[in-house]
Amino acid sequence: MNLFLSWIAEQEEAGVEVRIRGRGHAMTGDARGILLVEDEAVIREAMAAYLNANDYLVTEAADGQEALAFFDHEKHALIILDLMLPKLSGEEVCRTIRRDSDVPIIMLTAKGEIADRIAGLELGADDYLVKPFSPRELVARVRALLRRVQLSDDSPGETLVFGELAIDLAGHCVTLNGEEVVLTASEFKLLVTLARHPGRVYSRMELIEKVLGYDFEGYERTIDSHIKNLRSKLTDDPRKPHWLFTSHGAGYRFENPYA
Numbered sequence: 001m002n003l004f005l006s007w008i009a010e011q012e013e014a015g016v017e018v019r020i021r022g023r024g025h026a027m028t029g030d031a032r033g034i035l036l037v038e039d040e041a042v043i044r045e046a047m048a049a050y051l052n053a054n055d056y057l058v059t060e061a062a063d064g065q066e067a068l069a070f071f072d073h074e075k076h077a078l079i080i081l082d083l084m085l086p087k088l089s090g091e092e093v094c095r096t097i098r099r100d101s102d103v104p105i106i107m108l109t110a111k112g113e114i115a116d117r118i119a120g121l122e123l124g125a126d127d128y129l130v131k132p133f134s135p136r137e138l139v140a141r142v143r144a145l146l147r148r149v150q151l152s153d154d155s156p157g158e159t160l161v162f163g164e165l166a167i168d169l170a171g172h173c174v175t176l177n178g179e180e181v182v183l184t185a186s187e188f189k190l191l192v193t194l195a196r197h198p199g200r201v202y203s204r205m206e207l208i209e210k211v212l213g214y215d216f217e218g219y220e221r222t223i224d225s226h227i228k229n230l231r232s233k234l235t236d237d238p239r240k241p242h243w244l245f246t247s248h249g250a251g252y253r254f255e256n257p258y259a
């Protein structure tokens, strides 16, 4: 472990939040695992070093074009993607990758850019992180997201069927009138969570814990974005819902129209 990393470790053991802002010490990070796309070299290198120290293998990309050039389905289990990038924006990169991959994506945005965060999620990112963030938080999110994808891969061979809507838990596949509906890992987990208990109202915080696998205040709007995407993919009209209902002031619920 190099000096920079041991310093971070000491700070965190002492309960001090470390914010990556200053100069980082780069480790050689280039292998399987995570594609890290960030144009600010100091931040990117510090993140890569911290991820490396946590046994992730990082491929670094410094702009949107590199991101698309370096992304490898076989090699990368997750992408960390900065929104504001030279050459090709994070949005463009996300949209392009989503055309043929449901690889988990964590979007990085500058502080307070709520519109950007929501835009990122609507493009199919699974999660977002606001700068400046602590390296520990980054690793926690990466772990949570990878664990979630792993868990949904290990679901028992069960299919939930509600008339024209079928949710195959083991196959990680949703069909509507026999046609496959392509969902991101987060959207799938959210739908399964709600559909397992039709009629039960889940608060946004509950859904964040179940779906995103962590418990941070202030991320409730993440759930609203995922619900919005799900509704659009299931062609569910929020004003006259068939499946996904808003319980005003309380949260969301799934209803089985055939029950």
Ligand code: CA
Pocket (backbone or CB within 6 Å): 038, 039, 040, 082, 083, 084, 085
């Ligand atoms: Ca940037």
